[in-house]
Amino acid sequence: MDMKLISGKRLPICSEEQNKKTKQRLLTPPYLPDELIINDILIRLPARTLGICSCLSKSWYNSIFHDPKFVSSHLVHSKNKLNLVFNLLNAFEKDWQNYFFSIHEKTRIRMLVNVTCGATSELVGYCNGLACLKSESSDATADDESEITIINPTRDETLSFYSHSTPPTMGCKYLCHGFGFDSALQEYKAVFVYTNINEEEEEFVCMVITLGGEDNSWRKIVTSTSRISPPPGSSAFPGRMFTRASTITRRSATLCGSGFFWRITNRASNNNDYDMLLSFDIHSEKINFIRLPTECCLTHTMATTEIDKDEYLVVDHHLLEFQGDLCVARTEKIMISNSSDRHQQHRNHHRCKGSRKGTFCCCGFKVHLYIMNDKIKQVWTKGKTFDFPLKDGLLPDL
Numbered sequence: 001m002d003m004k005l006i007s008g009k010r011l012p013i014c015s016e017e018q019n020k021k022t023k024q025r026l027l028t029p030p031y032l033p034d035e036l037i038i039n040d041i042l043i044r045l046p047a048r049t050l051g052i053c054s055c056l057s058k059s060w061y062n063s064i065f066h067d068p069k070f071v072s073s074h075l076v077h078s079k080n081k082l083n084l085v086f087n088l089l090n091a092f093e094k095d096w097q098n099y100f101f102s103i104h105e106k107t108r109i110r111m112l113v114n115v116t117c118g119a120t121s122e123l124v125g126y127c128n129g130l131a132c133l134k135s136e137s138s139d140a141t142a143d144d145e146s147e148i149t150i151i152n153p154t155r156d157e158t159l160s161f162y163s164h165s166t167p168p169t170m171g172c173k174y175l176c177h178g179f180g181f182d183s184a185l186q187e188y189k190a191v192f193v194y195t196n197i198n199e200e201e202e203e204f205v206c207m208v209i210t211l212g213g214e215d216n217s218w219r220k221i222v223t224s225t226s227r228i229s230p231p232p233g234s235s236a237f238p239g240r241m242f243t244r245a246s247t248i249t250r251r252s253a254t255l256c257g258s259g260f261f262w263r264i265t266n267r268a269s270n271n272n273d274y275d276m277l278l279s280f281d282i283h284s285e286k287i288n289f290i291r292l293p294t295e296c297c298l299t300h301t302m303a304t305t306e307i308d309k310d311e312y313l314v315v316d317h318h319l320l321e322f323q324g325d326l327c328v329a330r331t332e333k334i335m336i337s338n339s340s341d342r343h344q345q346h347r348n349h350h351r352c353k354g355s356r357k358g359t360f361c362c363c364g365f366k367v368h369l370y371i372m373n374d375k376i377k378q379v380w381t382k383g384k385t386f387d388f389p390l391k392d393g394l395l396p397d398l
Contacts (some may be wrong), residue, residue, distance in 0.1 A: 038063045043074050047129060047154040050074075068186050075128055085112070085153060087131065090120045098133065100153040112153035121149075123252050124190060125179030125260075129154060132179035132190055134163070148190060150179075150211065159211075163192070163218075172196045172205055175243060178253030178260035180282045187212055189282055191260065195243050201225050202243065204287050206280065223287050231276070231291035231378050243267075243278070256321040258282050261290070263319055277319070293370040293380040296328045311336050326372040327383070334364035 034057070042053060042060060054061040063070045088099040098115045117135045124132035135147040146163040172194040179190045187210050194205040206221040243266050253260035259279050266274040277290040296317050314333040321327065369383035 034059050038070065039073075043070065044077055047074075047078070051155055072183075078129075085126070085129070085131075087123065089123065089133075096120055096135075100131065100151065102153070113151065113156045115149065115151055115158060117147070117149070119147075124148070124177045125252055125255060127180050127188065127255060130179075130188070134177065150188075163207075171198075174251075175204075175264075176251040176253065176262045176278070178255065178262075178280065180253070180255050180258075180260060182210075182282045183258065184283050191280055191282075191285075193262075193278075193280070193287075204228075204243075206285070206287060208285060221285055221287075228287065228289055231289055253280070254319045254321065254326075256326045257324070261319060261326060263317075290372075290375075291378055293328060293382075295368070295382075296330055296370060322369060322371060322383070326375070328370045328380075330368040330370065332364075332366045332368070 038060065042050060042064065045053065050064050054064045084103040086101055086103070088101070091097045091099065096117045096119060098117060098121055100112045100115075102110050102112055115133070117133070119135045121133040121135045124134050126132075129152070131151040131153065133149045133151065135149065148161055148163050150159040152158070173196075175193045175195050177190070177192045179188070181188050189211065190209050192207045194207070196203045196205055202225045204223045204225075206223070208219045208221060209216065243264055251262070253262055255261075259281050262278045264276060264278045266276065275292055277292060279288045279290050280286070281288070312335045314335055316331045316333075318329045318331065319327075320329055322329075365388045367386040367388070369385070370380050371383045372378065372380050
């Protein structure tokens with residue numbers, strides 16, 4: 001390499017070959033290793049965008065669809081983003097149609113997928129972006145032909161298989177169902193719960209199937225009431241009880257952590273009702289009872305109490321997950337008759353749209369949260385209370 005003297009300093013003179021290498025290096029796009037792209041970029045993208053990226057690289061494809069660590073990490077990041085999925089089931093257009101929509105942070109609604117079924121469907125549950133439906137047979141006597149469908153709305157994919165032969169035992173009655181994820185085994189499970197009353201006691205018959213595992217067959221787990229420990233501080237349950245769900249429209253489980261939870265009412269032989277929750281641990285596959293907070297009696301789905309003439313308090317309860325804990329939300333609505341004098345005074349504060357004489361207007365709405373912080377001791381604590389102001393007789397835009 002030649003040297004050139006400039007202002008008392010010797011500087012190297014680059015050859016033509018070196019100039020070509022430098023120019024080539026400048027024209028080459030910057031390189032990011034796959035490990036950095038996968039762990040720091042792809043993991044933060046929406047699921048639909050990941051589907052597009054999987055077509056660009058074999059390494060990306062394997063990570064997105066076959067790496068359990070990537071899937072788990074992506075789920076953690078996705079939970080911090082507002083992305084709601086809701087369904088419209090059993091819309092009849094020549095066949096039974098089930099639609100799935102999504103709402104993003106900018107409140108844009110987009111249809112994800114439309115699934116056609118040969119019969120009416122019931123939602124078994126949602127988990128990690130997947131939906132599970134149970135389609136009843138058109139023949140009411142042929143329960144063994146019920147079809148279970150797992151739907152991935154983002155990728156527009158479905159997996160269908162026939163359910164077990166129901167009822168699993170003569171005399172069984174269908175109680176509830178759930179669909180969830182066993183994080184310890186990295187497997188999805190669907191469970192269908194039945195009750196059976198024999199001569200001595202009541203039994204819970206759980207039909208469980210593991211999806212993606214080595215054994216995809218149905219397993220039957222029978223648990224008698226006498227083998228279930230009563231909630232802490234409660235006396236033992238009578239052997240012969242009749243368990244029913246709160247309503248037939250609420251047979252789907254509330255998924256919280258590693259467990260399914262249902263609202264149930266147990267009626268003993270002396271006609272006393274026990275309001276409680278029924279739980280099913282997804283990993284251990286054990287069933288249990290959980291007592292409710294005293295403020296949340298779930299015997300009736302909705303209770304109406306007369307406060308004053310032409311004024312009523314309507315109370316309802318909703319089982320949900322709140323910040324990772326099991327929660328019962330008690331809602332209170334104050335209803336005032338449109339023909340009452342008080343309603344005329346109330347109209348000075350807001351106008352009730354669509355109200356007619358003889359109907360009722362919702363003039364107040366509160367939500368009280370009761371949270372279970374200790375699942376072992378089954379201790380409930382009073383959480384936040386939300387008082388929603390009403391405008392035009394409706395809840396405000398939230």
